[in-house]
Amino acid sequence: MSKVNIIYWSGTGNTEAMAKLIAEGAQEKGAEVKLLNVSDAKEDDVKEADVVAFGSPSMGSEVVEESEMQPFLDSVSSIVTGKKVALFGSYGWGDGEWMRNWVSEMDNLGANVVNDGLIVQEAPEGDSAEDCKNLGRELV
Ligand SMILES: Cc1cc2nc3c(=O)[nH]c(=O)nc-3n(C[C@H](O)[C@H](O)[C@H](O)COP(=O)(O)O)c2cc1C
Numbered sequence: 001m002s003k004v005n006i007i008y009w010s011g012t013g014n015t016e017a018m019a020k021l022i023a024e025g026a027q028e029k030g031a032e033v034k035l036l037n038v039s040d041a042k043e044d045d046v047k048e049a050d051v052v053a054f055g056s057p058s059m060g061s062e063v064v065e066e067s068e069m070q071p072f073l074d075s076v077s078s079i080v081t082g083k084k085v086a087l088f089g090s091y092g093w094g095d096g097e098w099m100r101n102w103v104s105e106m107d108n109l110g111a112n113v114v115n116d117g118l119i120v121q122e123a124p125e126g127d128s129a130e131d132c133k134n135l136g137r138e139l140v
Pocket residue numbers: 009010011012013014015016057058059060061062063090091092093094095096121122123
């Protein structure tokens with residue numbers, strides 16, 4: 001059974017809602033899914049997974065959340081090499097710059113980034129909620 005681990009940071013719940021929908025999609029396809037707030041995630045949660053989905057909203061000025069998510073990503077930078085990775089997150093007013101940069105950084109680490117980074121403005125609803133579920137299905 002495919003192991004899909006979803007590790008996210010969310011301040012107001014929008015990225016968390018995306019994470020839950022991605023988990024639903026992956027579970028529907030029969031994956032064994034772990035949904036983890038980054039504060040509870042360990043390096044092993046990245047190591048053991050067949051696919052890891054990382055989620056962070058756009059924070060600061062078009063950056064991944066800096067107090068917990070970025071340090072965790074830094075701590076697993078050598079583990080993601082060759083790993084199947086998906087990226088997702090919510091944003092407010094920008095044009096997705098943080099996600100474009102994040103995808104390039106993951107590419108540069110040698111991760112096999114399987115999507116272009118799924119971005120949703122504020123909370124996932126309707127079509128954007130379906131996009132999250134579809135991403136989960138595609139990860140399996
Ligand atoms: C401190 C702070 C900085 C933010 N910076 C950006 C930004 O640079 N670009 C953007 O599009 N949205 C920005 N936002 C908006 C959030 O990305 C948006 O509200 C998102 O839905 C929050 O996701 P969350 O509910 O998972 O925390 C910022 C929000 C906060 C609180």
